[in-house]
Amino acid sequence: MIVNEQIKASEVQLTGIEGEDLGIVSRSEALALAKRHDVDLVCLSLMSSPPPCRLVSRSAAKQDMNARKRDEKRKEQPLKTKEIRLTPHIEEHDYETKLRQVEKLLETGHAVELTVRVQGKEGQQAKALLERLLADLKGRGAKETGIQVSGKGAAVKVVPTPSP
Template identity: 75%
Template sequence: MIVNEQIKASEVLLTGLNGESLGIVSREEALALAREHKVDLVCTSLMSSPPPCKLISRGAAKESAAAAKREERKKDQPLKAKEIRLTPHIEEHDYDTKLRQCEKLLASGNAVDLVVRIQGKEGPKAKELLEELLKDLSGSGKKETGIQLSGKQAAVRVLPL
C-alpha cells in the first residue's frame, strides 16, 4: 500500500473523503489537501496513468489492508475435515441425526469424512450404508474419493458444494 509521500507520480486522479471525484491534481496539491483534512492520501492502483488516489481517514487504509490480508490468509487455509463415525447396524433416527450433522458441517464449509466401523463380514452392509448417505447428501456435498474398504472400516470423504 502506497501512502502520502511514498507516491512518486507528478499528477494523481483524486477522489475525496465522501467518494466525490476531484479530478486530476498535482501530487503536492493532493498531499496539501490530505494534510488540511488530517487524512491520508492512498494510491489504489499503479497500473494507470495518472494513478487513482483516495483521501482516507488516518488508520482506516491500514485497517482495510490488514483485513484484506487476513481474508486472503483465511482462504489459503486447507479444508478442515470433520469425521462422522457410524456403524452398519444404525437405527433410522440415529441415521437422520448423523445426516443432519453432515449437512450442517458441509454448509459451514468443512469437508466430512464418513467412517463406518466394521467387524467380520459387515463390509457390503457398510458400503451400502455409505452409498445411501452419499445419495442423501448429494444436495449439499459431493464425494472426493470413492468408498474405501480397508480392514476394520469403510470410509469416504465428502466435500461441500
C-alpha cells in the same frame, strides 16, 4: 499499500473521504488536500494511468490492510477435516441427525471424513450407507476420495462444493 509521498505518479484519480469523485488532480494538490483534512492519500492500484487514489483516515487504512492480510491468510490454510462416525445399522432419525451435522460442517467450509465401523460381513451395508449419504449431500459436497472398504470399516472424504 502505497501511501502519501510514496505515490510517484504526477496525476491521480482522486476519491474523497465520503466516496465522492474529485476527478483527476495533481499529486501535490492531492497531498495538500490530505494534509488539510488530516487523512492519508492511499493508492488503490498501480495498474491504471492515472492511478486511483482515495483520501482515507489513517486508522481506517490500517484496519483495511489488516483485514485483507487476515483474509489472505485464512484462504491459504488447508481445509480442516472433521470425522463423523456411523454404524451400518443406523436408525432413520440418527441418520438424519448425522446428515444435518455433515451439512453444517460442509457449509462452514470443513472437509468431512465419513467413517462406518463394521464387524464381520457388514462391508456391503457400510458401502451402501455411504453411497446414500453421498446422494443426500449432492450439491453441498463432493467426494474427494472413493469409498474405501477395509476389514474394519468403510470411509469416504467429502469436501464442500464451491458456491456459485
